[in-house]
Amino acid sequence: xxxxxxxxxxxxxxxxxxxxxxxxxxxxxxxxxxxxxxxxxxxxxxxxxxxxxxxxxxxxxxxxxxxxxxxxxxxxxxxxxxxxxxxxxxxxxxxxxxxxxxxxxxxxxxxxxxxxxxxxxxxxxxxxxxxxxxxxxxxxxxxxxxxxxxxxxxxxxxxxxxxxxxxxxxxxxxxxxxxxxxxxxxxxxxxxxxxxxxxxxxxxxxxxxxxxxxxxxxxxxxxxxxx
Amino acid sequence: xxxxxxxxxxxxxxxxxxxxxxxxxxxxxxxxxxxxxxxxxxxxxxxxxxxxxxxxxxxxxxxxxxxxxxxxxxxxxxxxxxxxxxxxxxxxxxxxxxxxxxxxxxxxxxxxxxxxxxxxxxxxxxxxxxxxxxxxxxxxxxxxxxxxxxxxxxxxxxxxxxxxxxxxxxxxxxxxxxxxxxxxxxxxxxxxxxxxxxxxxxxxxxxxxxxxxxxxxxxxxxxxxxxxxxxxxxxxxxxxxxxxxxxxxxxxxxxxxxxxxxxxxxxxxxxxxxxxxxxxxxxxxxxxxxxxxxxxxxxxxxxxxxxxxxxxxxxxxxxxxxxxxxxxxxxxxxxxxxxxxxxxxxxxxxxxxxxxxxxxxxxxxxxxxxxxxxxxxxxxxxxxxxxxxxxxxxxxxxxxxx
Numbered sequence: 001x002x003x004x005x006x007x008x009x010x011x012x013x014x015x016x017x018x019x020x021x022x023x024x025x026x027x028x029x030x031x032x033x034x035x036x037x038x039x040x041x042x043x044x045x046x047x048x049x050x051x052x053x054x055x056x057x058x059x060x061x062x063x064x065x066x067x068x069x070x071x072x073x074x075x076x077x078x079x080x081x082x083x084x085x086x087x088x089x090x091x092x093x094x095x096x097x098x099x100x101x102x103x104x105x106x107x108x109x110x111x112x113x114x115x116x117x118x119x120x121x122x123x124x125x126x127x128x129x130x131x132x133x134x135x136x137x138x139x140x141x142x143x144x145x146x147x148x149x150x151x152x153x154x155x156x157x158x159x160x161x162x163x164x165x166x167x168x169x170x171x172x173x174x175x176x177x178x179x180x181x182x183x184x185x186x187x188x189x190x191x192x193x194x195x196x197x198x199x200x201x202x203x204x205x206x207x208x209x210x211x212x213x214x215x216x217x218x219x220x221x222x223x224x225x226x227x
Numbered sequence: 228x229x230x231x232x233x234x235x236x237x238x239x240x241x242x243x244x245x246x247x248x249x250x251x252x253x254x255x256x257x258x259x260x261x262x263x264x265x266x267x268x269x270x271x272x273x274x275x276x277x278x279x280x281x282x283x284x285x286x287x288x289x290x291x292x293x294x295x296x297x298x299x300x301x302x303x304x305x306x307x308x309x310x311x312x313x314x315x316x317x318x319x320x321x322x323x324x325x326x327x328x329x330x331x332x333x334x335x336x337x338x339x340x341x342x343x344x345x346x347x348x349x350x351x352x353x354x355x356x357x358x359x360x361x362x363x364x365x366x367x368x369x370x371x372x373x374x375x376x377x378x379x380x381x382x383x384x385x386x387x388x389x390x391x392x393x394x395x396x397x398x399x400x401x402x403x404x405x406x407x408x409x410x411x412x413x414x415x416x417x418x419x420x421x422x423x424x425x426x427x428x429x430x431x432x433x434x435x436x437x438x439x440x441x442x443x444x445x446x447x448x449x450x451x452x453x454x455x456x457x458x459x460x461x462x463x464x465x466x467x468x469x470x471x472x473x474x475x476x477x478x479x480x481x482x483x484x485x486x487x488x489x490x491x492x493x494x495x496x497x498x499x500x501x502x503x504x505x506x507x508x509x510x511x512x513x514x515x516x517x518x519x520x521x522x523x524x525x526x527x528x529x530x531x532x533x534x535x536x537x538x539x540x541x542x543x544x545x546x547x548x549x550x551x552x553x554x555x556x557x558x559x560x561x562x563x564x565x566x567x568x569x570x571x572x573x574x575x576x577x578x579x580x581x582x583x584x585x586x587x588x589x590x591x592x593x594x595x596x597x598x599x600x601x602x603x604x605x606x607x608x609x610x611x612x613x614x615x616x617x618x619x620x621x622x623x624x625x626x627x628x629x
Contacts, residue, residue, distance in 0.1 A: 048622075049622070052621075052622045052625075055535070057534070057535060057621045057622050057625070058622050077539075077540070078539050078540075078541075081534070081537050081538070081539045081540075082537065082539075084535075084537050085536065085537020085538075086537070090535055090536075092625065096528075096532045096535070096625060097532075098236075098529055098532055098533070099240075099529075100236040100237070100239060100240040100529070101232075101236055105232065105236075109229065109232065109233075109533070109536065110536045110537070112228070112229040112232075113229070113533075113536050113537030113538050113539075113542075114537055117228075117229075154536075158537075
């Protein structure tokens with residue numbers, strides 16, 4: 001059974017003109033356990049909305065999202081929060097680190113909403129991403145590449161089955177982007193997590209054997225962008 | 228634990244507004260406690276002060292004025308009474324001690340009170356404690372000698388062997404000095420009563436001071452009376468005799484009840500002070516609401532991140548409410564410093580003006596009730612921004628959105 005199984009997924013927002021604007025319309029998508037898939041998508045392709053739906057941050061208008069056998073779309077919000085905290089790790093383009101917290105606290109805080117804070121594991125994760133000497137540094141004291149490493153450690157802190165990465169290299173220079181991508185993929189492999197990464201960067205996408213085009217996957221934007 | 232970490236970090240991230248709002252809570256809490264304690268303590272202290280007497284006999288007039296004049300050494304005398312009245316009440320079989328008091332002069336604002344040495348030998352100002360001398364001896368009735376109360380001695384710099392010339396009247400006027408020279412022969416130990424603010428001299432000295440009317444030589448301002456036993460009927464009967472059957476004298480009995488009348492008369496002032504304190508508390512609580520509410524826009528990204536990490540809405544809600552309560556708690560703790568400052572100053576002023584000592588450090592239930600109420604009300608005020616935080620749209624605030 002696939003780790004992630006999506007069918008008939010739809011999400012629309014109210015447009016400024018008052019009309020309904022369909023942003024996501026994915027008839028079917030699936031991801032196997034421990035698989036690493038890259039979705040290519042330009043700006044406006046609905047990729048962040050797609051990931052937010054999978055993460056349970058947004059509730060779909062229609063369709064089904066099954067993660068590890070659990071139907072996400074049928075869950076109440078607190079249960080979705082719980083499922084997200086225990087099963088999903090999320091890496092953002094802008095890292096979304098909490099600026100008032102140290103690197104270690106950022107990782108521990110992510111854990112505390114899931115199975116519980118495990119300082120030893122949090123420290124070992126930060127060691128793994130090369131930040132063992134900067135546990136008590138604040139994000140502002142780190143380079144952008146280092147900040148993304150903290151975000152990676154945080155995403156893996158709860159031993160998630162699925163890691164979602166939204167343009168994880170979008171804010172990094174070429175060298176840091178390459179290193180960050182390798183780190184994300186290796187860390188996911190080491191922790192047995194599946195990876196679903198969206199990016200518009202061809203170089204990033206080229207690293208993946210398993211690639212899909214979100215424009216084709218998402219009928220909402222496919223129709224919109226077809227001349 | 229997670230909520231506590233979120234609250235702690237948020238307080239630190241908004242350190243300036245935390246400090247300012249906590250300070251306003253400290254001022255409000257300190258003021259609230261100080262108003263309450265000073266009111267309670269001064270009421271207890273004043274009604275508890277009777278200098279060891281049950282009643283005061285004086286000229287026809289206000290009982291309160293009589294008590295304030297003879298026991299607290301405040302206010303003017305309502306008038307004089309003949310010496311024969313003192314002799315008569317002294318012989319009353321229900322009277323244990325009768326001490327004559329004469330007032331009318333001062334030394335640099337501190338009242339001279341003429342009396343007899345029985346004040347030092349026969350009177351227990353609190354059970355088991357008589358007025359004692361730290362230096363020297365009691366005055367000799369035949370000489371121009373003075374025993375100075377501890378506070379007056381400290382303020383005037385008078386010590387054993389010093390001399391001074393009294394001034395006429397109860398209000399210090401440097402152009403109205405008597406010719407008589409008095410020698411300090413004793414300084415009293417502190418008694419924490421109005422006696423500490425007085426310069427005691429022989430009764431005759433005050434009666435026959437140069438410039439006083441000749442008729443005052445046989446008059447006194449009042450008689451301090453200690454009754455025999457504790458049967459209230461004795462005082463009741465004497466009060467009936469002097470106040471109802473007679474029309475020349477006033478017996479002020481019991482002293483505590485009469486002093487309580489003073490507090491009843493100024494109760495409106497207490498209420499105004501309390502109103503001000505409550506208003507300050509309301510404004511301070513409102514400032515917590517405003518400061519958190521106004522910072523909510525900048526907090527929304529952090530809230531969205533926390534939610535994306537799996538924090539439930541109720542965790543966010545509780546952390547904001549707890550933050551409001553924590554600011555109030557910090558302010559409430561600091562409020563004790565404000566309280567200490569206000570009450571220490573108030574105690575000094577009350578002691579300087581009346582000789583009555585209040586102890587602001589005595590524990591009173593308002594000391595936990597007021598801080599607890601401030602924390603509780605602030606937590607309630609925190610609900611408003613907490614609802615705003617609760618409603619934060621996660622997807623909208625997790626930037627950037629592609």
